[in-house]
Amino acid sequence: MNILLTCVGRRNYLVDFFKEALHPLGGKVHAFNSDSASAALWQADVPVVSPFAHDPLYPEFLENYCTRHDIRAVISFMDVDLCILSGLKEKFSQLGITIIVADPWVTEMAEDKFLTHQFLVKHQFPVVPHFINLDVAMEAIHKGEASFPFYVKPRWGMGSIAVFKAENERDLSFYFYKTQQMISGTFTRYEMAKEEYGSVLIQGLCPGKEYGLDIINDLDGQHMVTVVKQKLAMRSGETDKAIIVKHESLEKLGAEIAALTRHPANMDVDVFWDGEKAYILEFNPRFGGGYPFSHAAGINLPKAIVAWLRNEPIDKKELFTPKYGVEGMKGISIIVKSE
Secondary structure, three states: OEEEEEOOOOOHHHHHHHHHHHHHHOOOEEEEEOOOOOHHHHHOOEEEEOOOOOOOOHHHHHHHHHHHOOEEEEEEOOHHHHHHHHHHHHHHHHOOOEEOOOOHHHHHHHHOHHHHHHHHHHOOOOOOOEEOOHHHHHHHHHOOOOOOOEEEEEOOOOOOOOOEEEOOHHHHHHHHHHHHHHHOOOOOHHHHOOOHHHOEEEEEOOOOEEEEEEEEEOOOOOEEEEEEEEEEEEEOOEEEEEEEEOOHHHHHHHHHHHHHHOOOEEEEEEEEEOOOOEEEEEEEOOOOOOHHHHHHOOOOHHHHHHHHHOOOOOOHHHHOOOOOOOEEEOOOOOOOOOO
16 A cells, blocks of 8 residues: 655655555555655655646646555645645545545635634634734724734745734834735745735734644544644744643643544644633644654554554554653754665
8 A cells, every 4th residue: 555645845754654654564655745855755765746736737647646656545744735635535535545634624724824713713712813904903903902912924824934023013014015025935825816915914922832732533533632742942833842741621622623623634733821721823734843743752643544544443542642741852864865
């Protein structure tokens, strides 16, 4: 059985986790990336330079590749093609190929940070102020309904690209238009075309300590475990250092989210805890940059995914029991391209 990982980027450790799960069964890890200068691409058994996810030819290229190379499942490592893959789930299922991605409404909600805010409001989760109109934000500030600081960011964004902290009205106005301008040079320009004048998000500051949740479901959307990581250091929008902690309130929150989204496999969630309430920052319905900390603490989702695809039972206690107190930090290693 072969698995295809798309938009692999630099997360070579995730490729290794899947190789460890597949190689004993004789399977291979295939990988897509539109840029050949990708550490994770070089780490795969079968690396493939693919069209960019928003290329009109991408779906056809993906389908042809999967059928020719006996691909059993497709998993994405980035937000770029999640909505595209979600729209292809049913078609690929008829071909005997499982695309492990959340339903379209979930991927669309997670990709659009203003839709995320509306989702949180609808389900009565605590929220901070959100605006997609500068004048409305200024009016709320003048009325005392919102206060500085704010984060200004792309409404559809990733990796902390074009994110600025505004401490006053001058900053807010400047960063709003600067972010709008910068978006045209990022991946989010494709989403900006949908709603050009609502492409910048003004977001209030979430109070408390920052945590990352790995909310893990089986392939049918049944909740398995929520792993809570306290973030100790960040780099380029990704968790660089973290510790696995026991936090019953956030574990309960993870179960609530799992029941609402019924996503398959992992949902990476950024959340702040102020001692009483949890403020959800964003949803990432995929393997996130914090998953290796869960893996180091005894979680093995790739192995479980392989078993589920083979209709084999798993030992939930063995694969989904985290070891608390495990602290990890990401380092740097050289990936050498094989001929």
